Amino acid sequence: MRALAVIDGTASDAPQQARALASFLRAGEHSAGERSRAVRGGVVHSAAVHSAAVHRGRVQAETLEAETLVFAGLAADREEAATLAPTSAVRLVRVPAWRRDLQVGYLAEIHAAGGPDLFLFGPGRVGVELAGRLSRRTGGSVVSGVLDVDLQSDHLTARKAVYSGYLRARFALTGAPLCVSLDAAWIDATAASGRGELDRPRIFSEVVLGAAEAAAEVVPPVVSDVEMLAAASASDLVNADVLVVAGRGAGNRAGIERAAAAAQRMGAAFGVTRPVAMNGWAPMDRIVGVSGVRTAARACIVIGASGAPAFYWGIERAQLIVAVNLDDRAPIVSQADVAIIGDGVSVIEELARLAEQRRPG
Numbered sequence: 001m002r003a004l005a006v007i008d009g010t011a012s013d014a015p016q017q018a019r020a021l022a023s024f025l026r027a028g029e030h031s032a033g034e035r036s037r038a039v040r041g042g043v044v045h046s047a048a049v050h051s052a053a054v055h056r057g058r059v060q061a062e063t064l065e066a067e068t069l070v071f072a073g074l075a076a077d078r079e080e081a082a083t084l085a086p087t088s089a090v091r092l093v094r095v096p097a098w099r100r101d102l103q104v105g106y107l108a109e110i111h112a113a114g115g116p117d118l119f120l121f122g123p124g125r126v127g128v129e130l131a132g133r134l135s136r137r138t139g140g141s142v143v144s145g146v147l148d149v150d151l152q153s154d155h156l157t158a159r160k161a162v163y164s165g166y167l168r169a170r171f172a173l174t175g176a177p178l179c180v181s182l183d184a185a186w187i188d189a190t191a192a193s194g195r196g197e198l199d200r201p202r203i204f205s206e207v208v209l210g211a212a213e214a215a216a217e218v219v220p221p222v223v224s225d226v227e228m229l230a231a232a233s234a235s236d237l238v239n240a241d242v243l244v245v246a247g248r249g250a251g252n253r254a255g256i257e258r259a260a261a262a263a264q265r266m267g268a269a270f271g272v273t274r275p276v277a278m279n280g281w282a283p284m285d286r287i288v289g290v291s292g293v294r295t296a297a298r299a300c301i302v303i304g305a306s307g308a309p310a311f312y313w314g315i316e317r318a319q320l321i322v323a324v325n326l327d328d329r330a331p332i333v334s335q336a337d338v339a340i341i342g343d344g345v346s347v348i349e350e351l352a353r354l355a356e357q358r359r360p361g
Contacts, residue, residue: 001151003066004114006107008126009081010073010097017122020186022086025066027148032349041074051250066152069110071095071103075207082201090201094208102209104133111138111177118156118178127181134179135327141173156180164290164313237288240269243297244348245288245315247273249304249325253281255345259303261350262345269297273305289314301351303344307332325349 005021007014068085074077074094082090095102107119107130119134121127128144135142143158146306147168155174157247160183162169173180237243244263250256263270271288272281288295288312300318305311306328307323315321323336324344333339340347 001118001156003062003064003118003120004091004110004116004132005066005068005086005120006071007068007084007122008071008103008130009076010095011126013122013124013126014084016086016124016187017127018086019188020066020122020184021120021122022094023186024182025086065121067091069093069107073097074210078203078206085201088202091122092203092207094206096210098320099210100133101130102135102234104130106207106209107134108137114223115177117176118180121179122260123182123184123187131144131181133180134177138177139175140177140179141175142179142181143171143173145183146187147183148178149180151161205336236269237271237286237293237295240295240297241299242266242268242269243288243295243300243315243318244268245271245273245300245302245305246276246282246344247278247303247305248275248309250276250281253279255304256281258345259348262348265352266348266355268301271295272309273308301348302336303333303348305332306330307335324345 005025005306007017007021011017017186046281066087069087069091070081070084071093072081072095073226074096075186076094078092081092093103093106095106110116111119111134121131121132123145131142134140143160145159145160146158148159155172156178158171158173159168160171161167201270244266246256246259250259255270258283260270270286271292272286272288274287276282276289277284277287277292285292287293289308290313291310292314294314294317296317297315297319298321300315301322301323301324302315305323305325306327312332312335320338321336322338322340323330323332324340324342324347325333325342326343327333328339328341333341
């Protein structure tokens, strides 16, 4: 089976993409996330990867011939870009930054011209996006967050974590091309220690995409300005002493804002359930539950949330759970240590008023 490892060298996480792909291709005795189990990666030898995959306790070998395609900026140093490659054979493709459309289009052309059976992408949003868009463009199969693979002559079986990491699932990919993005565990996998005996990367093909468009500005650029923003931190929810979590029972955005203001007056952190964030009433980084964070607060006050299992997972480690709900049959009422039947927003505002009265000064 032929494979092409794809690295977007224009992205800020290019080194992480490269490390993950190198670790995956060179895995000799470990698979990501399960260091004690048998190998499901391969060992790179020049541009050839001899892959060993475990199936029901026995190892089956399938030769994987791999090379690397590195997308680099128009002005990037060619040798520096090539050092990202985990194989000795390198295709260098120069492209304006953030032009995923040009990247996917070029990969689709490679496939149409009789390209590789398997396209490998690193972890993270870049890899997930490129793998998904390429599979859609070409009619191939795709799976993201892959921990390990079982390579056969006519198909690939990939294993990944599902249900917030509680289970492992296997997915069989048969439609060509096979588009796979890796799990982030491969970034720090033990097999990624150095390039080993790999030959020095050799650029055998160099192409420039979008240069005329960028120089002549024939059309407005897709992206005119880029600013990297730090991801919002939810550490205040994880480490909160007192946490207030509001659900759809707050009624609307105004109700959520009232609850958030009351929590602030109490000196408590404020989170929401996933439906509240999906309605646009609060930021996504405020979600408590399997879609967000898990807290171990000393006290967690839940207002207007039914107590669905996906949400309860996020608060079950709290020392004290107080539920405020108009529905006395809501699951959260029986799950809580203390239950108050009433309007959650009104109750939390009254608690905030009492807290302010008792505060010294």
